[in-house]
Amino acid sequence: MGFIRIVPPGGPARTLALAQLTNSVGDGAYYVCSVLYFSRVVGLGPTHIGAALTLGWALGAVAGVPLGHLADRRGPRGIAILMSVATGLAVGSFLFVRSYPAFLVAVCAYTCCQCGLGAARQALLAGLVEPARRTETRAYLQSTVNAGLALGAALGGIALRLDTEGAYLTALAADGASFLVAALVLSRLRPPTGAAATAGQGGPGMGQGGPSLTVLRDRPYALVSLLNMIMLLYMPLLSVVLPLWIVERTEAPSWTVSALLVVNTVGVVLFQVRMAARVRDLPSASRALRHAGLVLLAACACFALSATGTTAWTAALLLLAAACVQVLGEMLLGSGSWEIGFALAPPDKQGQYQGFYGAGTAVARLIGPLLLTTLILSGGTLGWLLLGALFLTAGLAMGPAVRWASGRGAAGAAPGVVIEEPRKLRRPTP
The missing domain is CATH 1.20.1250.20 (MFS general substrate transporter like domains)
Known part of the structure; x- marks a missing residue:
């Protein structure tokens, strides 16, 4: 299966x-x-x-x-x-x-x-x-x-x-x-x-x-892309922030870093498709982003708790539990984000719109490591909670932003753009 x-x-x-x-x-x-x-x-x-x-x-x-x-x-x-x-x-x-x-x-x-x-x-x-x-x-x-x-x-x-x-x-x-x-x-x-x-x-x-680059004048789509980019700041956590956090702030053994990467990889490989089956349209995509914000907040709180573990095994177990919560939020975010990115783009301009939407990944890679290491390693528990609050705020704001964008007809497409008729979506076959 x-x-x-x-x-x-x-x-x-x-x-x-x-x-x-x-x-x-x-x-x-x-x-x-x-x-x-x-x-x-x-x-x-x-x-x-x-x-x-x-x-x-x-x-x-x-x-x-x-x-x-x-x-x-x-x-x-x-x-x-x-x-x-x-x-x-x-x-x-x-x-x-x-x-x-x-x-x-x-x-x-x-x-x-x-x-x-x-x-x-x-x-x-x-x-x-x-x-x-x-x-x-x-x-x-x-x-x-x-x-x-x-x-x-x-x-x-x-x-x-x-x-x-x-x-x-x-x-x-x-x-x-x-x-x-x-x-x-x-x-x-x-x-x-x-x-x-x-x-x-x-x-x-x-x-x-x-017009050539319509996406550069599309403010609703820009807002949606910005919120998506904020939530993509989770990306440097496993590769940059957590290795430093584990070494400097917890009693967990160094091999925990590899264990967290395994949990994340296996989770996405096995469950991402099943998670995406829950997203069928823009409302369900917005709901997935809202839930992702809540789950990523919970993950940040769990990561913060790992510093309280008094033994190596306690800290490692807290980190592994947090990684399980984090990968759930990551999969919810991906499922909702992909639907939003595709559905709000005019059908004949997917390339430029996906290029703009995908820039969030590059920006997260650009600013994420420095921003998150400064916030978390300097702020400790408070830094984790502030990051979680940022995820939650972006997730909650995505619903109104998507409604604004969809209300303008395929992300405020310029006059003359042919918009696809509403379609009935069906669940993927198991």
């Missing part, structure tokens, strides 16, 4: 999942090895690496919108293949970087291509999958990505164990090759039909005389 819930049905959804699985395995190895490669092999200091990544993700957040718009104009399938190849080449360039200026250029190319690939893939999903199945398909893809990252991280762990230049080079080369293989997989997909196919060819709302 778990296998059925992880693997999507045959057709475009399964091909998209295979492409995501392919490059997520490479990404898992990259995430584990890249920082040590940049420091030990390339010879860069932590400050230089951090500054380059900050600049890169900032540029990526900006580049996602025009690259998504390009997918609308030229077709998401071709742009997704192009961005996948470009990302693979950008990763490959790390193998030859031996100076900081070259590293800076390579990082910016990598992050921009990654954000463009994300926007194009989302537009491709919207063009190939019927609206009632998009959130379900996105949940399958998320489960696939987590499984691939876990496998890639295990492979990257071998490189860390060997701790040689050759091992690090092999891990990065595998990541670059994985994007090239993913491009081949994407080439098996047929081009989308309907609104996605007519964009840029005189189609609805995208004629030569129409």
